[in-house]
Amino acid sequence: MNAHDPSVSSHSDELSFYEKRKGVFPRKVDGNFRRFKWAVMAFCLIVYWGTPWIRWDRGPWAPHQAVLIDLAHRRFYMFQIEIWPHEFYFVAGLLIMAGIGLFLITSAVGRAWCGYACPQTVWTDLFQHVDRLIDGDRNAQIKLQNAPWTASKVARRTFKWGVYLGISFFTGGAWIFYFADAPTLQREFWTGTADSVAYATTGLLTFTTFWLGGFMREQVCVYMCPWPRIQTAMLDEKSLTVTYKHWRGEPRGSVKAAVKAASPLGDCIDCLQCVAVCPTGIDIREGPQIGCITCALCVDACDKAMAQVGRPRGLIDYCTLEDANREQHGEEDAPLLKTIFRPRTLIYFGVWASIGAALLFMLGTRTRLDLSVAKDRNPEFVMLSDGSVRNGFTLKLRNMEGRPRPVTIALDGLPQGAIYTDEMEADAARSALAVEVPADTTRRIRVYAVQPRGVARPADFAFVLKATDKQGGGDTSQTTFTTAQGNGE
Amino acid sequence: MADMNKRIDEPTGVETVGHEWDGIEELNNPLPRWWLWTFYACIAFAVGYVVVYPAIPGLHSATAGTLGWTSRGDLAKEMSAADASHAAVRAAIAATPIEQLATQPNLQRAAIDGGRAAFKVNCVQCHGAGAAGAKGYPNLNDDDLLWGGDIATIHQTLQDGVRQPNDDATRMSQMPAFGRDGILTAAQVQDVVSHVGVISGQEKPSKAATRGAVVFAANCAVCHGGGGEGNRLVGAPKLTDGIWLYGGDRAALTETVTNARYGVMPAWGARLDPVTVKMLATYVHSLGGGEKAAPAVVVPQAAAK
Numbered sequence: 001m002n003a004h005d006p007s008v009s010s011h012s013d014e015l016s017f018y019e020k021r022k023g024v025f026p027r028k029v030d031g032n033f034r035r036f037k038w039a040v041m042a043f044c045l046i047v048y049w050g051t052p053w054i055r056w057d058r059g060p061w062a063p064h065q066a067v068l069i070d071l072a073h074r075r076f077y078m079f080q081i082e083i084w085p086h087e088f089y090f091v092a093g094l095l096i097m098a099g100i101g102l103f104l105i106t107s108a109v110g111r112a113w114c115g116y117a118c119p120q121t122v123w124t125d126l127f128q129h130v131d132r133l134i135d136g137d138r139n140a141q142i143k144l145q146n147a148p149w150t151a152s153k154v155a156r157r158t159f160k161w162g163v164y165l166g167i168s169f170f171t172g173g174a175w176i177f178y179f180a181d182a183p184t185l186q187r188e189f190w191t192g193t194a195d196s197v198a199y200a201t202t203g204l205l206t207f208t209t210f211w212l213g214g215f216m217r218e219q220v221c222v223y224m225c226p227w228p229r230i231q232t233a234m235l236d237e238k239s240l241t242v243t244y245k246h247w248r249g250e251p252r253g254s255v256k257a258a259v260k261a262a263s264p265l266g267d268c269i270d271c272l273q274c275v276a277v278c279p280t281g282i283d284i285r286e287g288p289q290i291g292c293i294t295c296a297l298c299v300d301a302c303d304k305a306m307a308q309v310g311r312p313r314g315l316i317d318y319c320t321l322e323d324a325n326r327e328q329h330g331e332e333d334a335p336l337l338k339t340i341f342r343p344r345t346l347i348y349f350g351v352w353a354s355i356g357a358a359l360l361f362m363l364g365t366r367t368r369l370d371l372s373v374a375k376d377r378n379p380e381f382v383m384l385s386d387g388s389v390r391n392g393f394t395l396k397l398r399n400m401e402g403r404p405r406p407v408t409i410a411l412d413g414l415p416q417g418a419i420y421t422d423e424m425e426a427d428a429a430r431s432a433l434a435v436e437v438p439a440d441t442t443r444r445i446r447v448y449a450v451q452p453r454g455v456a457r458p459a460d461f462a463f464v465l466k467a468t469d470k471q472g473g474g475d476t477s478q479t480t481f482t483t484a485q486g487n488g489e
Numbered sequence: 490m491a492d493m494n495k496r497i498d499e500p501t502g503v504e505t506v507g508h509e510w511d512g513i514e515e516l517n518n519p520l521p522r523w524w525l526w527t528f529y530a531c532i533a534f535a536v537g538y539v540v541v542y543p544a545i546p547g548l549h550s551a552t553a554g555t556l557g558w559t560s561r562g563d564l565a566k567e568m569s570a571a572d573a574s575h576a577a578v579r580a581a582i583a584a585t586p587i588e589q590l591a592t593q594p595n596l597q598r599a600a601i602d603g604g605r606a607a608f609k610v611n612c613v614q615c616h617g618a619g620a621a622g623a624k625g626y627p628n629l630n631d632d633d634l635l636w637g638g639d640i641a642t643i644h645q646t647l648q649d650g651v652r653q654p655n656d657d658a659t660r661m662s663q664m665p666a667f668g669r670d671g672i673l674t675a676a677q678v679q680d681v682v683s684h685v686g687v688i689s690g691q692e693k694p695s696k697a698a699t700r701g702a703v704v705f706a707a708n709c710a711v712c713h714g715g716g717g718e719g720n721r722l723v724g725a726p727k728l729t730d731g732i733w734l735y736g737g738d739r740a741a742l743t744e745t746v747t748n749a750r751y752g753v754m755p756a757w758g759a760r761l762d763p764v765t766v767k768m769l770a771t772y773v774h775s776l777g778g779g780e781k782a783a784p785a786v787v788v789p790q791a792a793a794k
Contacts, residue, residue: 016519017519017520018519018520018521018522018524018525019519019520019521019522020522021521021522021523216523219521219523223521223524376619377619378617378618378619378621379619379620379621379628379630382621382628382630382631382777383631383731383732384631384632384633384732385631385632385633385727385730385731385732386730387730387731390630390631390777392630392777422601422775422776422777423591423594423597423598423601423775425779425780425781426632426777426778426779426780427780427781446775448777
């Protein structure tokens with residue numbers, strides 16, 4: 001679009017392998033997008049800090065935290081949903097939905113994730129507010145940056161970095177509450193009795209927040225993050241991007257210059273407000289670029305400047321590439337809804353929604369009490385003195401409810417079969433066993449099934465699990481009965 | 490050569506490096522300086538790592554590192570932590586008479602699981618991973634335990650072993666080599682084998698078996714019982730069932746009667762600690778052939794406590 005002139009490029013004759021970072025000191029700005037960004041930031045921070053403290057009553061056998069990733073016990077609680085490790089596909093499904101959701105958002109409204117909701121953006125924004133509160137607005141910050149290291153500057157810097165560190169500590173510290181009971185962990189944390197993992201995690205995340213949010217900032221987006229590169233492939237001519245409408249703005253020049261100019265100038269008054277407010281320090285007038293996170297703060301700044309000189313707003317605005325071409329040819333923009341609801345976004349939405357519906361379906365139909373049977377393979381069967389045959393089985397009784405459940409285990413299809421466990425003696429064998437499965441536990445039981453000599457020996461039979469409480473329910477697991485060939489019958 | 494292709498890329502104003510692949514060129518954008526500092530920091534870290542951890546390999550070992558860290562040391566720490574975590578349960582098992590273990594399900598469970606682990610180390614070589622035995626090594630899953638199947642008896646068999654000359658309480662008995670030592674003639678051996686074939690349900694009654702019954706009553710019944718029902722006091726196997734330690738066909742039986750058998754098992758009390766032996770006994774008892782303790786044995790002990 002607005003091509004560089006090679007002759008005035010920043011290239012010096014001496015080749016530089018490494019580039020010193022240019023400071024970014026974004027100016028305070030107000031406007032619709034800034035207010036929206038405030039709201040998103042507040043929402044994200046409240047969700048992040050508040051979620052672990054929501055309580056949820058699950059009865060005496062399960063934790064009372066609404067959202068809890070209990071790694072030690074391999075359980076994931078989310079309000080009334082409890083996920084076991086074998087149900088991890090729910091988490092995988094949610095992650096896939098998050099990924100496709102990101103594609104959907106990106107193709108519909110461009111880099112909205114980058115501009116508003118990405119943690120790097122949210123915390124960078126927060127730290128830049130701290131900068132403005134302590135050091136003053138853009139000019140004061142630049143002045144202080146360039147000032148020599150006097151005692152006063154050292155004091156101000158120390159104070160500011162202390163505030164950074166405080167925010168970082170509460171950011172890193174909040175993370176651990178997702179993995180243990182929050183009030184308990186907080187008490188333990190301050191009394192020094194928490195697990196060392198809690199302190200290490202807090203320390204690490206404090207450091208990364210301090211470093212990435214306080215100092216690296218836009219360097220993360222420009223150099224480290226793969227997502228801007230991936231998004232390049234996600235965007236098309238119908239994606240919303242923050243666009244400088246050069247056909248309307250060029251040639252740029254101040255109001256005074258416009259009076260003197262021979263030919264009429266464009267709307268851009270070259271006030272550099274768009275550059276001053278940019279949190280990644282780019283000049284949007286150079287066209288779409290990887291450094292633009294589409295936070296639209298330059299839109300707010302430009303609208304304000306246009307209002308001051310009495311020109312229509314929207315010289316910098318959200319605009320698709322297609323609409324940019326239309327506007328250049330004096331045509332009307334396509335309707336916004338038609339831009340957003342197009343085959344690409346509808347397909348993304350379809351995929352996203354089907355995964356969500358499938359997950360909900362599985363959630364509604366999943367079983368909370370089940371039985372799995374593993375037959376002994378060594379030995380496959382045992383001949384007893386009286387000619388009866390015994391097979392050994394390992395039964396896993398899985399109670400996924402948050403309370404103990406009484407169940408019976410019985411045989412189906414093994415004539416005159418009797419069962420006993422490895423904690424019982426053989427003469428106590430009977431046709432069904434009553435056991436209790438503790439709350440939220442898989443109980444493993446060794447069961448021996450014996451069949452006397454001379455009765456029909458079907459190859460297949462089943463263990464039947466039945467809950468004997470009011471709720472009922474159960475499971476059946478098919479298995480086989482092995483005998484020596486030609487024996488018994 | 491590549492330098493000749495260097496040029497300024499028009500849209501960005503950045504010089505290219507001069508390489509070109511199918512029309513795709515690489516821009517010579519400078520790296521950020523913090524990247525360079527990160528690189529230096531990594532080098533500094535690596536130097537520190539080499540100093541404090543084992544790093545440079547020699548012929549037989551690597552440099553030790555100033556921290557003295559070894560993976561074996563880590564393992565030793567984990568092992569002693571595991572031992573410490575078992576200490577309470579082991580003490581409880583040690584303090585509980587083996588006949589009483591079943592009254593404490595948690596201890597019984599721990600003993601069975603501990604026994605399973607010890608079995609894999611000490612017993613599978615002869616009895617097999619599934620304790621199903623092999624020729625000459627008893628199957629521990631069935632209900633035919635030569636010396637008795639209640640838990641105290643199993644424990645004593647393990648403790649003192651079978652036919653161990655240095656253990657006074659060992660399980661001791663010896664079947665005579667009827668054929669080799671000339672006690673029976675070869676024909677008498679065949680007759681008695683026929684008789685055993687009949688009482689174990691493998692052969693039909695025959696004249697040889699009838700002759701063998703007389704030989705059996707005179708020579709074998711003292712240990713194996715008049716009907717071949719066996720005697721656990723001397724470890725004499727039951728001969729009427731389908732379970733044979735050395736094989737039940739004519740050839741195997743002939744060999745057994747002619748040359749006798751002399752199976753042995755180490756006295757584990759001399760090799761393992763008492764708790765492990767207890768856990769092994771509990772595990773073997775749990776394999777399915779475990780029997781109830783004879784009431785006469787349990788009651789006086791319970792009363793004495």
